[in-house]
Amino acid sequence: xxxxxxxxxxxxxxxxxxxxxxxxxxxxxxxxxxxxxxxxxxxxxxxxxxxxxxxxxxxxxxxxxxxxxxxxxxxxxxxxxxxxxxxxxxxxxxxxxxxxxxxxxxxxxxxxxxxxxxxxxxxxxxxxxxxxxxx
Amino acid sequence: xxxxxxxxxxxxxxxxxxxxxxxxxxxxxxxxxxxxxxxxxxxxxxxxxxxxxxxxxxxxxxxxxxxxxxxxxxxxxxxxxxxxxxxxxxxxxxxxxxxxxxxxxxxxxxxxxxxxxxxxxxxxxxxxxxxxxxx
Amino acid sequence: xxxxxxxxxxxxxxxxxxxxxxxxxxxxxxxxxxxxxxxxxxxxxxxxxxxxxxxxxxxxxxxxxxxxxxxxxxxxxxxxxxxxxxxxxxxxxxxxxxxxxxxxxxxxxxxxxxxxxxxxxxxxxxxxxxxxxxx
Amino acid sequence: xxxxxxxxxxxxxxxxxxxxxxxxxxxxxxxxxxxxxxxxxxxxxxxxxxxxxxxxxxxxxxxxxxxxxxxxxxxxxxxxxxxxxxxxxxxxxxxxxxxxxxxxxxxxxxxxxxxxxxxxxxxxxxxxxxxxxxx
Numbered sequence: 001x002x003x004x005x006x007x008x009x010x011x012x013x014x015x016x017x018x019x020x021x022x023x024x025x026x027x028x029x030x031x032x033x034x035x036x037x038x039x040x041x042x043x044x045x046x047x048x049x050x051x052x053x054x055x056x057x058x059x060x061x062x063x064x065x066x067x068x069x070x071x072x073x074x075x076x077x078x079x080x081x082x083x084x085x086x087x088x089x090x091x092x093x094x095x096x097x098x099x100x101x102x103x104x105x106x107x108x109x110x111x112x113x114x115x116x117x118x119x120x121x122x123x124x125x126x127x128x129x130x131x132x133x134x135x
Numbered sequence: 136x137x138x139x140x141x142x143x144x145x146x147x148x149x150x151x152x153x154x155x156x157x158x159x160x161x162x163x164x165x166x167x168x169x170x171x172x173x174x175x176x177x178x179x180x181x182x183x184x185x186x187x188x189x190x191x192x193x194x195x196x197x198x199x200x201x202x203x204x205x206x207x208x209x210x211x212x213x214x215x216x217x218x219x220x221x222x223x224x225x226x227x228x229x230x231x232x233x234x235x236x237x238x239x240x241x242x243x244x245x246x247x248x249x250x251x252x253x254x255x256x257x258x259x260x261x262x263x264x265x266x267x268x269x270x
Numbered sequence: 271x272x273x274x275x276x277x278x279x280x281x282x283x284x285x286x287x288x289x290x291x292x293x294x295x296x297x298x299x300x301x302x303x304x305x306x307x308x309x310x311x312x313x314x315x316x317x318x319x320x321x322x323x324x325x326x327x328x329x330x331x332x333x334x335x336x337x338x339x340x341x342x343x344x345x346x347x348x349x350x351x352x353x354x355x356x357x358x359x360x361x362x363x364x365x366x367x368x369x370x371x372x373x374x375x376x377x378x379x380x381x382x383x384x385x386x387x388x389x390x391x392x393x394x395x396x397x398x399x400x401x402x403x404x405x
Numbered sequence: 406x407x408x409x410x411x412x413x414x415x416x417x418x419x420x421x422x423x424x425x426x427x428x429x430x431x432x433x434x435x436x437x438x439x440x441x442x443x444x445x446x447x448x449x450x451x452x453x454x455x456x457x458x459x460x461x462x463x464x465x466x467x468x469x470x471x472x473x474x475x476x477x478x479x480x481x482x483x484x485x486x487x488x489x490x491x492x493x494x495x496x497x498x499x500x501x502x503x504x505x506x507x508x509x510x511x512x513x514x515x516x517x518x519x520x521x522x523x524x525x526x527x528x529x530x531x532x533x534x535x536x537x538x539x540x
Contacts, residue, residue, distance in 0.1 A: 002301075003385075004305070006381075007309065007381055007385070010379075010383075010384060012381075030300050034296065034344055035274070037344045038274070038277035041344065041345040041346060041462070041465075042280065042281045042347070044458050044462060045458075046282050049458065050454060053449050060446075061218055061222075063341075064207060065203055065207075068200055071199050071333075075195065075307065076315065077188060077312070077314045078188055078189040078192040078193070078314075080196075080232055086225040086228035087200060087225045090224065094218050097215055109280075110280035111277055111280040111281060111282075114276040114277055117273070138436050138519055138522070142443035145447065145514075145515035146443070146450065147516075161439065165439055166407075168435070169412070169431065169479055170408045170409070170412055173413070173479045174412065176481060177412070179327060179483075180416065180418045181417050184319060184323065185320065191314060195311075202472065209443045210446040211446060211450065212446050212447070212450035213449075246416060246417075249408055249415060250412070323483055327482055327485075328485065328488070330476075334476050335492060338470055338473045341466075342470075347462055348458055350463065350466075350502055352498060353466055353499050357466075357470060359494075363487060364492070367487060
């Protein structure tokens with residue numbers, strides 16, 4: 001059992017949405033934040049960095065948004081569904097843009113392929129969280 | 136002239152939106168991020184902390200979102216209007232929720248009054264940025 | 271294989287320190303950042319929140335430092351050992367302070383016990399990284 | 406009077422160090438975090454980006470550390486001098502490394518000159534805070 005899972009289970013308040021959906025989304029956000037920071041940096045280390053500028057930039061944005069979304073979803077006390085939906089919606093948009101860009105470079109750079117995968121999973125997990133919040 | 140202003144003027148690419156609007160929004164985001172971190176902490180130092188839990192929580196969320204929005208708007212290279220609009224829209228929602236909550240405590244706690252003011256300014260600056268992005 | 275592991279392996283530059291040590295440290299930092307955000311929030315949801323103020327505060331600090339340390343260690347391009355050692359050293363200190371405080375509440379609150387464990391692992395992983403950087 | 410100043414004055418607990426020193430340091434940290442995010446991005450927009458990789462990377466690190474230091478110093482409740490000193494010490498080191506690198510490009514890129522100035526001020530403010538913490 002991961003620490004994230006244990007933290008969810010030992011929280012004094014019950015999660016605002018189905019805890020399996022929430023857990024997956026929190027873990028996907030932190031995971032994508034890490035991959036995007038690493039991919040942005042890996043692009044900077046490539047010889048063809050000049051062709052990867054848009055990838056570096058979107059990875060920076062995506063890392064920041066995923067990190068913030070992961071933190072907000074980690075909080076269950078006085079959970080505000082409007083605030084949660086607002087940041088999760090933004091996270092869907094940024095993960096899609098970043099995943100699309102990474103995919104364009106996936107054939108030339110393995111790190112872009114891996115990062116695109118992390119973005120897709122996070123986009124999906126956030127989409128499920130949005131549905132759960134609307135239910 | 137602030138460093139933020141100088142950084143905007145010396146950037147090799149021109150800003151995607153009117154630079155006065157952008158400058159005000161970046162500065163409001165960093166300012167609100169600071170006020171919210173400080174207000175969350177000031178609430179923790181109050182004797183009636185038990186009545187301020189929602190304020191602490193929303194201030195944490197608002198600080199995280201403002202910080203991320205300020206960073207994303209500080210980037211002009213390969214600016215993506217969809218990504219920018221997504222995070223700025225989330226920032227409007229979180230600033231409104233946090234400003235409303237801080238206002239409820241403004242009569243008893245000066246730091247909540249000051250923080251509500253920072254949230255309002257950031258909400259307004261983000262709303263103007265959204266209009267500029269849609270233009 | 272985690273995304274973090276894949277990102278390390280596909281980076282164009284080789285890691286500055288033994289990659290097993292680095293991987294464990296990056297993952298421990300992101301994990302501890304999540305646990306600390308969650309523990310701070312769980313404490314806010316407890317009836318005896320007034321006795322947990324120091325725990326909330328140190329968890330906020332620890333989450334911020336671990337998040338920053340995890341990002342810096344995720345970057346291998348133009349790796350600067352002085353910068354890396356500086357932030358990892360700070361992370362050891364903050365994880366120790368936060369882990370000690372969480373442990374004081376471990377008998378009453380399961381989330382503090384789990385979070386103390388996350389802090390200990392991160393403190394250890396950072397200590398190993400410091401040794402590797404000095405080697 | 407800035408919001409940061411007002412937040413310090415209205416906090417229920419008194420600042421752990423001389424409030425003028427603290428105020429200047431908090432403001433310098435948030436300012437440097439913004440400049441470094443902007444400089445990293447401005448470098449990405451330059452034609453000679455390949456010669457600026459180390460600058461981009463250190464600006465990313467410096468932005469993260471300054472942002473975390475600014476948040477930690479913004480908290481006065483249950484202030485822990487060991488934790489504060491640890492992160493402020495790291496901030497001095499990172500600002501020095503980043504300021505040195507930006508200065509190397511100051512003749513060719515105005516944004517590097519401005520960012521070097523922000524780094525120097527933050528390094529100085531952090532050094533003064535360290536002295537105050539040791540007093």
